[in-house]
Amino acid sequence: DTEVTQTPKHLVMGMTNKKSLKCEQHMGHRAMYWYKQKAKKPPELMFVYSYEKLSINESVPSRFSPECPNSSLLNLHLHALQPEDSALYLCASSQGQGRNTEAFFGQGTRLTVV
């Protein structure tokens, strides 16, 4: 199983809503990532978890709150978002050791904030 599964695929939320994005992988990878991607732009790193601990936060606003309940799951909790937060949110995982640097991406959640 070389898949990273993200749910939901699409999400529309109001600026006062609270929602969560979910990501799951069963490859035994120890690093998991959240990226944000706007149209025609590169993926922009938000958070990195390694061994279930938050290791990198790229100065992301607190209205985005990541959580790693176990080694297979990664959540992104959303609260009080702004319309400019509308984007494709990508989850990825990687083994991370030595030459195993390949990152596997999920299909993403396309988020629209209204």
Place this chain on the structure above:
Amino acid sequence: GQSLEQPSEVTAVEGAIVQINCTYQTSGFYGLSWYQQHDGGAPTFLSYNALDGLEETGRFSSFLSRSDSYGYLLLQELQMKDSASYFCAVRMDSSYKLIFGSGTRLLVRP
């Protein structure tokens, strides 16, 4: 800040060879990766260079020169399905941090 620069767009003919360049300036460097992303799809891994030189994987090859902070992706025998965006990405250090370049949109014409 970190910067990874790529040409924004490249056009080539089916069956031809195309080279996509990447120059980087990052505070750390562990290796250079390449990813392909079709419209509406997820990035998929193509190759990785940690050391200087050429890595070949089928029709795709990737090159790295650490002293020049430069790498490229070479696509041979282009096919229509190769039309996509291509991103170089730098693994910054042992912390798993992976930063993406600006991206190159490749259009393959018949």
